[in-house]
Amino acid sequence: MEIGVGTYLKKINRSLIISKIIEHGKISRADLSNITKLTKATISLQVANLLGEEIIVESQQEYNHVGRKPIMLSLNAGAGYAVGVDLDYQKIIFTVSDIMGNPVYSDTLKLEKSNYDEVLQLLIDHIREYKEKYSTSRFGIVGVVIGIHGTVKSEQTIGFVPQHQWYNKDLKGDLEKKLGMNVIIENNANLCAFAEKVFNRHQSENLISISMYSGIGLGVLINGNLVKGYQGYAGEIGHMIIDPNGELCNCGNSGCWELYASEVSFFKQLSKKLNKPKLTYKDIENLIMLRDPAVMIQMEEFVSISLLV
Secondary structure, three states: OOOHHHHHHHHHHHHHHHHHHHHHHOOOOHHHHHHOOOOOHHHHHHHHHHHHHHOOEEEOOOOOOOOOOOEEEEEOHHHOEEEEEOOOOOEEEEEEEEEEOOEEEEEEEEOOOOHHHHHHHHHHHHHHHHHHHOOOOOEEEEEEEEEOOOEEOOOOOEEEEEEOOOEOOOOOHHHHHOOOOEEEEHHHHHHHHHHHHHHHOOOOOEEEEEEEOEEEOEEEEHHHHHOHHHOOOOOOHHHOOOOOOEOOOOOOEOEOOOOHHHHHHHHHHHHHHHHOOOOOOHHHHHHOOOOOHHHHHHHHHHHHHOOOO
């Protein structure tokens, strides 16, 4: 039991040290000890291990005072990479980031079909390419995270993706069998909230993040933990019904908020009014500059409905 407790504490200390290095970018051993309240001996041991594994590196900070220049610790950004996948309705966005979270490569794949097996194979093919491309780094691709525009259950299985009409799919299991890699599946709005804390709001234990893309999602952190609700439904604010007699939604209900206030709905309604099937962001920007009546009315309605709930 004592060995198990000791191993667990070392793991906790290691995670704490890495998180503070991420937060500060560069930090000295002394400052790490002060901030984490860990002893200097513990810091020295953990830092030595992290240096040996090439997870962190040392550098000297610019120093204009008398005395020795402080040795700064920072993450070795190129030690490994992660693949982030935004699995949306009509496109899949792949982003490869270094372990500091800096994007190093991005690719957008147009998605014209919703067949699960076909989409699964597309994911497998592209992730394998990244796995090979970054295999020369110290740890290669350390993991894959896929953002789902739908509900994700506690065991990381997909509950329901309205736009694709997928029910109860084990995307995580299917990918891990083929790739031999660690894969994490999560609702995209939850991932946005988590990323906001990790990379921007380090001290925020309670926050919300609203995503407005093909749909509308809400990520909630309370006491540092994601709030998912029953079967992952907690953040599905886009499917709140604002008009019981409204349009039919892919989720099966009528009058859902995202049918009127999401980015996709805005493009869809404006395309219909202008009789122009494929509107681009640039098209809309130009029409706004020209104060086109149809666009201005649609924009006003869009903003009003967005603020309704």
